[in-house]
Amino acid sequence: MKLTKTKASLLAACLLGSCSGIAMAQDADRVSATMIIYLDPSVQFFNPVVKGAQDAAEAFGVDLDVQYANNDPVRQNDLIESAVAAGVDGIAVAISSSDAFDTSICAAVDAGLIVIGFNNDDLEGAKGNCRHAYVGMDxxxxxxxxxxxxxxxxxxxxxxxxxxxxxxxxxxxxxxxxxxxxxxxxxxxxxxxxxxxxxxxxxxxxxxxxxxxxxxxxxxxxxxxxxxxxxxxxxxxxxxxxxxxxxxxxxxxxxxxxxxxxxxxxxDQQPYLQGYYPIAQIAMAKRYGLTPTDVDTGQGAFLDQDRIGVVKPFIGTYR
Structure with a gap:
């Protein structure tokens, strides 16, 4: 699909947070993605991650499936392999181990899927894992x-x-x-x-x-x-x-x-962004061939007594 000037403008607007479902609706081709969280739904930290992913899915026309590995590496590998078998376009996965998921993630990339790490990365970064990019804190x-x-x-x-x-x-x-x-x-x-x-x-x-x-x-x-x-x-x-x-x-x-x-x-590692950017990047890579890039969501992360009040209203949703 050719990236026209109009579509490029819409894409830039979305990255600035001003796009709408109507604007993106002219891209008729749906994109499918699986997000794999390594813990279970009871861990409240991941609520903003899921909201970010859902918001990006709505904005970019992505069919999103969120799965939880319940801190079980075997289950997480099974979820990665199941996503590949289902033929999704991309996977967003928390790389909570530097070794346990190398084989399954590389197999997903080899199968043509776009794989974005989020929240946790291989300790060697791109040198240690086949994922295309990482979105999270340093x-x-x-x-x-x-x-x-x-x-x-x-x-x-x-x-x-x-x-x-x-x-x-x-x-x-x-x-x-x-x-x-x-x-x-x-x-x-x-x-x-x-x-x-x-x-x-x-x-x-x-x-x-x-x-x-x-x-x-x-x-x-x-x-x-x-x-x-x-x-x-x-x-x-x-x-x-x-x-x-x-x-x-x-x-x-x-x-x-x-x-x-x-x-x-x-x-603060800004978990909302850790959900939003991987799904947005999967959509952009699939539709327009844009290369996924690393995003450090920990910039300006230090929150002390002077700064904490700014984020309090958004706990559980955007923060």
Missing amino acids: EFASGYELGNRMIEAFGLKEGDTVFNPREIPEASFAVARGGGIEKAMDEHGIKVETVRAGLDPAEAQNIMAQVLIANPNIKALFGTGSVTSTVGAGAIKDAGVDIPFGGFDLAVEIVNAVESGAMFATM
Whole structure:
């Protein structure tokens, strides 16, 4: 299909958020896409991801199927293979492991599908996986930034110990974010303690509180993902300690903790965009042959008490 000047103008307008279903309706050919989320529907972080994907599907005329792998790599590979067998045009997939999905994603690309990684990427990026592009936060850089900001804000110093619990330590997001935090600490001679916290909020809060009670010399707490960041303030309270706390992602509990001062700051990865851009790029690549590109959704991600109020009204939908 030739990209005319009119269609190019419509495409540019859509990227600026001003397109409508009517404008895109003159492209009669439907595009089909499957989005694969590696956790389950109960994880509220992904609600804005799904909304973004659904909004893009409506704007760009995409038949969208959202699937959940329930933190099961075997199921996730099955979902990728099923999408290929169904003949969809593209797949948006959270690459939560640097190894587990290489074969199935490469097979999808070889079959002619457009594959966009979102939310999590291979730790080697494009060198480690066949996906065409990645839409998400630079997680290592964000962990490094948070670590350095907390060192500066709270005078963390050589010989100190900090605590960085991780929901799924082997997951690529935990390795990358935790690695960034560790790099910042290592540069200042600060030790990092870590533990598997899991995905159940109540269990994670209890595990984190017990570690804080057992290690009274811990000087700061770093959440790694939405669960540890959501329950971090509660764990500190349960342990009866007074230490600074920073983390990642957005939830009502996280926003409230930052607003109240119980949490120093959170690193926002803008999940709505992680849903919107992959589906938009699949449609543009299929219709117009436009090359998918990486998008860093973590730009300006640092949200402290001064900035958190701006995003509060949009929690659960756009943020």
